[in-house]
Amino acid sequence: MxxxxxxxxxxxxxxxxxxxxxxxxxxxYVSAETRSKVLDAIKELNYTPNLIAKQLSSGRTHAIAVTxxxxxxxxxxxxxxxxxTALADxxxxxxxxxxxxxxxxxxxxxxxxxxxxxxxxxxxxxPLSDENANAFLExxxxxxxxDIFNPKFNRVFxxxxxxxxxxxxxxxxLGHRKIAFISDLLNPDFQFLAMRERYHGYQKALKDNExxxxxxxxxxxxxxxxxxxxxxxKLLSMEDPxxxxxxxxxxxxxxxxxxxxxxxxxxxxxxxxxxxxxxxDAEYMNLTTIEQPLFDSGVEGVNLLISLIERPxxxxxxxxxxxxxxxxGTTALLNP
Amino acid sequence: MxxxxxxxxxxxxxxxxxxxxxxxxxxxYVSAETRSKVLDAIKELNYTPNLIAKQLSSGRTHAIAVTxxxxxxxxxxxxxxxxxTALADxxxxxxxxxxxxxxxxxxxxxxxxxxxxxxxxxxxxxPLSDENANAFLExxxxxxxxDIFNPKFNRVFxxxxxxxxxxxxxxxxLGHRKIAFISDLLNPDFQFLAMRERYHGYQKALKDNExxxxxxxxxxxxxxxxxxxxxxxKLLSMEDPxxxxxxxxxxxxxxxxxxxxxxxxxxxxxxxxxxxxxxxDAEYMNLTTIEQPLFDSGVEGVNLLISLIERPxxxxxxxxxxxxxxxxGTTALLNP
DNA sequence: TGCTAATATGGAAACGGTTCCACAATTTTT
DNA sequence: AAAAATTGTGGAACCGTTTCCATATTAGCA
Numbered sequence: 001m002x003x004x005x006x007x008x009x010x011x012x013x014x015x016x017x018x019x020x021x022x023x024x025x026x027x028x029y030v031s032a033e034t035r036s037k038v039l040d041a042i043k044e045l046n047y048t049p050n051l052i053a054k055q056l057s058s059g060r061t062h063a064i065a066v067t068x069x070x071x072x073x074x075x076x077x078x079x080x081x082x083x084x085t086a087l088a089d090x091x092x093x094x095x096x097x098x099x100x101x102x103x104x105x106x107x108x109x110x111x112x113x114x115x116x117x118x119x120x121x122x123x124x125x126x127p128l129s130d131e132n133a134n135a136f137l138e139x140x141x142x143x144x145x146x147d148i149f150n151p152k153f154n155r156v157f158x159x160x161x162x163x164x165x166x167x168x169x170x171x172x173x174l175g176h177r178k179i180a181f182i183s184d185l186l187n188p189d190f191q192f193l194a195m196r197e198r199y200h201g202y203q204k205a206l207k208d209n210e211x212x213x214x215x216x217x218x219x220x221x222x223x224x225x226x227x228x229x230x231x232x233x234k235l236l237s238m239e240d241p242x243x244x245x246x247x248x249x250x251x252x253x254x255x256x257x258x259x260x261x262x263x264x265x266x267x268x269x270x271x272x273x274x275x276x277x278x279x280x281d282a283e284y285m286n287l288t289t290i291e292q293p294l295f296d297s298g299v300e301g302v303n304l305l306i307s308l309i310e311r312p313x314x315x316x317x318x319x320x321x322x323x324x325x326x327x328x329g330t331t332a333l334l335n336p
Numbered sequence: 337m338x339x340x341x342x343x344x345x346x347x348x349x350x351x352x353x354x355x356x357x358x359x360x361x362x363x364x365y366v367s368a369e370t371r372s373k374v375l376d377a378i379k380e381l382n383y384t385p386n387l388i389a390k391q392l393s394s395g396r397t398h399a400i401a402v403t404x405x406x407x408x409x410x411x412x413x414x415x416x417x418x419x420x421t422a423l424a425d426x427x428x429x430x431x432x433x434x435x436x437x438x439x440x441x442x443x444x445x446x447x448x449x450x451x452x453x454x455x456x457x458x459x460x461x462x463p464l465s466d467e468n469a470n471a472f473l474e475x476x477x478x479x480x481x482x483d484i485f486n487p488k489f490n491r492v493f494x495x496x497x498x499x500x501x502x503x504x505x506x507x508x509x510l511g512h513r514k515i516a517f518i519s520d521l522l523n524p525d526f527q528f529l530a531m532r533e534r535y536h537g538y539q540k541a542l543k544d545n546e547x548x549x550x551x552x553x554x555x556x557x558x559x560x561x562x563x564x565x566x567x568x569x570k571l572l573s574m575e576d577p578x579x580x581x582x583x584x585x586x587x588x589x590x591x592x593x594x595x596x597x598x599x600x601x602x603x604x605x606x607x608x609x610x611x612x613x614x615x616x617d618a619e620y621m622n623l624t625t626i627e628q629p630l631f632d633s634g635v636e637g638v639n640l641l642i643s644l645i646e647r648p649x650x651x652x653x654x655x656x657x658x659x660x661x662x663x664x665g666t667t668a669l670l671n672p
Numbered sequence: 673t674g675c676t677a678a679t680a681t682g683g684a685a686a687c688g689g690t691t692c693c694a695c696a697a698t699t700t701t702t
Numbered sequence: 703a704a705a706a707a708t709t710g711t712g713g714a715a716c717c718g719t720t721t722c723c724a725t726a727t728t729a730g731c732a
Contacts, residue, residue, distance in 0.1 A: 003452075005688055016712035021690060029710055048450040052397065053688030055388045056717050063431070071417045072616070081407045084434050093453070095399070096430045098420045114384040116339075116718095117429070225620055280408070284561055341718055352682035357720060365680055389718030392687050452688095 004045040013041035024049060064305060065118045067097045067108060067126050069190065073223070074251065074279040075294055079124050079146060082298020090306055092119070099126045102190065106132070113139045120305045122146065124298070127190050142308035146301040149193060154308065154317040156301045160194045163290045163323045164201020164246075165208075167274045170288070170325055171244040172209050175334035176272060179206070180217040180242035182231050182252055195248050198276060202246060217242055228255030229262075236263055236271070243271065243334055250275035250282040250289055257285060257330065268332035278326060286329040293321045340381040349377035360385060400641060401454045403433045403444060403462050405526065409559070410587065410615040411630055415460050415482060418634025426642055428455070435462040438526065442468070449475045456641045458482065460634070463526050478644035480653075482637040485529060490644065490653040492637045494628045496530045499659045500537020500582075501544075503610045503626050506661055507580040508545050511670035512608060515542070516553040516571050516578035518564055518588055531584050534612060538582060553578055564591030565598075572599055572607070579607065579670055586611035586618040586625055593621060593666065604668035614662060622665040629657045 006024075010017040015034060022030050023038040030038075041047075055061045066083055068076050087094045095118060099105035105126055112121055113135040121136065125147040128136075133150055136143050145155040171179050181202045184195045199218070206213050219235060221227040228247060232255060235242055247253035253275030260267050267273055275282055278291030293300075300319055308317070342360075346353040351370060358366050359374040366374075377383075391397045402419055404412050423430045431454060435441035441462055448457055449471040457472065461483040464472075469486055472479050481491040507515050517538045520531045535554070542549050555571060557563040564583060568591060571578055583589035589611030596603050603609055611618055614627030629636075636655055644653070 006690095007688080010712090017689085018691080018713065019711060022711090025690085029708090031710065034710080050392075050688050051451045051453045052388060052391045053717095054690080056386075056392050056719085057688080057690045059717075061388065071413055071420065077407055077413055084407065084432065088434050088440060094432045096420065096432045098424050104424060115387045117387045342720095343718080346682090353719085354683065354721080355681060358681090361720085365678090367680065370680080386718050389687095390720080392689085393718075393720045395687075395720095 003050070004047040006047075006049070008045055009038065009041045009047050012045060013037045059116075061117060061119050062091060063093045063095050063118045064120045064122055064302070064309075065095045065097055065112050066122045066124065067099050067105070067112075068124045069099050069126050071098075074281065075249065075277045076125055078279060078294035079298040079301075082295035082300075083122065083124070083302050084298070085295075086299040086302035090302070092302075092306060109135060112136075112141075120144070120309045122301050122305050123148065124301070125192070125194075127192065142305060142312065144301050144305040144308070146297050147194060152316070154304060156297050156304060156319045156321060158292045158297075158321050158323050160197035161201040161204065163276065163292065164198035165205040166201070166323060166325050167198075167246045167276060167290050168202045168205035169209075170274060170327070170331065171246065171272055172205065172211070174244070174272060174331060176242075176244040177211055177334075178214075178217070178240070178242040178244070179211075180219070180235050180245045181248070182228055182235070182245060182256065183218070183220045183248040184223045184252075185220050198248055223249065223251065225251050225255040225258070228252035229259045230255075232256040232259035233263065236260070236265060244331070245271065245273050247273065247275050250277045250279045250287060253287055253289065253330075254281060254285055257287070267330050269335065272331040272334075274331055278324075282326075283328075288328045288331040289326050291324045291326045297321055339386070340383040342383075342385070344381055345374065345377045345383050348381060349373045395452075397453060397455050398427055399429045399431050399454045400456045400458055400638070400645075401431045401433055401448050402458045402460065403435050403441070403448075404460045405435050405462050407434075410617065411585065411613045412461055414615060414630035415634040415637075418631035419458065419460070419638050420634070421631075422635040422638035426638070428638075428642060438465075445471060448472075448477075456480070456645045458637050458641050459484065460637070461528070461530075463528065478641060478648065480637050480641040480644070482633050483530060488652070490640060492633050492640060492655045492657060494633075494657050494659050496533035497537040497540065499612065499626045499628065500534035501541040502537070502659060502661050503534075503582045503612060504538045504541035505545075506610060506624070506663070506667065507582060507608055508541065508547070510580070510608060510667060512578075512580040513547055513670075514550075514553070514576070514578040514580070515547075516555070516581045517584070518567050518571070518581060518592065519554070519556045519584035520559045520588075521556050534584050559585065559587065561587050561591040561594070564588035565595045566591075568592040568595035569599065572596070572601060580667070581607065581609050583609065583611050586613045586615045586623060589623055589625065589666075590617060590621055593623070603666050605671065608667040608670075610667055614660075618662075619664075624664045624667040625662050627660045627662045633657055 006017050006020050010020045020038055023035050068080055071077060097108040099108060109132045120141050121143045123145050127148060128150050143153050145153050183199055186196050203213055219231040221231050245256050247256050253273055256273050257267060260271055265271050275287050275289040278289055282289045304317055342353050342356050346356045356374055359371050404416055407413060433444040445468045456477050457479045459481050463484060464486050479489050481489050519535055522532050539549055555567040557567050581592050583592050589609055592609050596607055601607050611623050611625040614625055618625045640653055
């Protein structure tokens with residue numbers, strides 16, 4: 001038999017449907033006696049409200065869309081964990097959309113901005129095109145960006161330029177002058193702006209310390225441990241190799257460590273390595289890194305989004321999260 | 337202004353709402369002329385159907401629930417990737433539920449079995465209690481299990497006992513007799529049965545080859561690289577240490593490799609190590625392993641679930657996926 | 673030419689909730 | 703004692719689709 005409806009409950013309890021609805025939603029103005037009659041009927045019929053009907057009449061879905069690029073990057077997964085955990089404590093549900101390519105992104109974003117399926121949109125690390133942004137601006141669902149920037153939207157972020165400077169300055173403070181930077185492709189299809197900003201921070205720190213910028217010390221390749229290992233080997237085989245390498249992500253830094261091991265170069269005695277992100281493996285590899293609050297950025301993003309859903313606001317909210325230099329065992333004073 | 341509805345479209349195109357609906361759903365019996373009038377009106381009003389209303393009247397939500405335990409395990413994330421990818425090619429949406437603890441699992445499962453929010457349920461690696469199972473049996477949404485077993489439900493699986501045997505037999509074939517097994521806790525709160533079965537496979541292979549089982553060679557600890565490293569150090573410091581270690585997961589095997597490195601034990605010359613799963617890092621670490629189709633198990637799970645949603649069936653479907661011994665650089669013939 | 677079948681269209685009813693208005697009963701105020 | 707405010711309740715109308723029935727038109731055929 002099909003599930004009981006609110007009308008069945010009303011009939012069984014000998015009350016009107018309005019009254020049942022009031023009991024369900026904890027409205028005042030229901031007498032104790034009536035309430036218990038209704039609750040009895042609900043229990044007896046094993047009634048649970050149909051969410052879809054509720055959504056249609058109330059206009060709220062209690063679902064939020066979360067868009068992420070690659071589940072293959074540990075840092076994105078860590079953010080997703082934060083999102084998921086925060087959502088588990090709320091009464092919202094997480095609808096996951098992938099955005100592994102420009103076309104997948106555009107399809108999903110179009111879908112999101114048109115259908116009334118969700119109450120809010122959380123975009124993690126997916127670069128927005130102008131069309132995407134305009135589509136979202138026409139939606140009335142609030143949007144929060146995490147780890148990306150667009151002046152028209154709320155966001156949770158860290159100061160990436162600052163982070164790049166912190167990493168570089170740490171190496172400079174240890175006496176290094178020949179400092180290389182390994183990064184993702186800085187001009188790919190998908191523009192991950194964060195990496196560019198870290199690069200700017202790297203350059204700025206060098207300038208501030210009057211260290212000339214050697215463009216041969218900046219190498220880029222698609223993101224990945226393996227790719228970074230190859231870049232590192234290239235750097236370390238140069239005539240005048242760097243004494244320190246700043247890798248744009250921990251994943252890449254681990255590639256650098258592997259390159260050093262394979263080339264029998266001792267870290268940190270002969271080479272200092274610093275990463276960026278603070279993923280779990282960094283701790284395990286004893287990697288010095290710039291730690292950003294990955295998990296917490298997810299949590300904050302969700303909290304901001306939910307607060308905007310429940311108390312709409314025209315203002316743009318920006319939450320800046322702290323960066324922390326985490327000194328571990330892969331950086332050391334330059335050997336004289 | 338609020339979004340256009342099907343009635344607005346009908347009015348603008350001078351047709352009935354039924355006709356608009358037929359155009360939207362590609363029903364036959366709409367004249368070309370009428371169709372184009374309707375399409376024009378749709379375009380002009382920038383109309384998109386309200387999904388929630390569609391869901392209510394059609395009884396389909398085009399959403400499936402996916403439950404996963406820990407996003408901290410690479411193997412689960414890899415399965416999720418498969419799920420996500422398969423879903424991106426369908427017209428279903430993914431609602432992600434966490435199950436990091438017994439209570440979180442029970443809350444989510446109760447929710448899932450009661451609300452009409454989803455069309456199907458995919459449970460990945462989350463052990464089911466009897467209550468959970470009964471609740472799902474009362475739901476009319478189809479359920480597919482991946483990487484877990486319950487006789488009453490459809491599933492996508494690998495033969496874990498066989499996998500445990502394959503790993504162990506490989507080591508035996510290489511001449512090893514002193515073979516240790518490192519695993520998760522075999523009796524935790526959450527019963528991850530797979531690990532027990534791999535253990536049984538390990539024991540069976542030893543028996544089949546008439547190698548006595550030394551219980552000191554089986555050590556367990558909560559899952560993790562670090563925990564496994566400690567176990568491995570314990571094994572390798574024994575009076576009569578094993579010459580080969582079978583780790584129940586690649587993550588644990590990597591911990592073993594790290595232990596060996598820290599103890600200056602050469603792999604594979606002095607110690608053979610085999611893992612299980614076939615995660616990305618295994619390839620990168622050149623780890624011999626039993627590879628199971630993680631990504632594809634997600635894909636298959638989704639495909640099975642969708643086919644059951646669209647063509648309900650009383651039969652229980654079981655899809656067994658292949659295991660493959662992937663010999664890389666961490667196992668070798670026992671040094672005589 | 674008339675009869676049946678196929679094609680085409682309109683719109684009421686249904687999906688299962690929430691909301692609001694009308695009204696009743698009780699309490700408080702003047 | 704009458705008026706006003708508070709508390710409590712029923713149920714029609716509505717949210718925006720799909721579905722089905724009624725009906726109109728056209729085509730096919732003997």
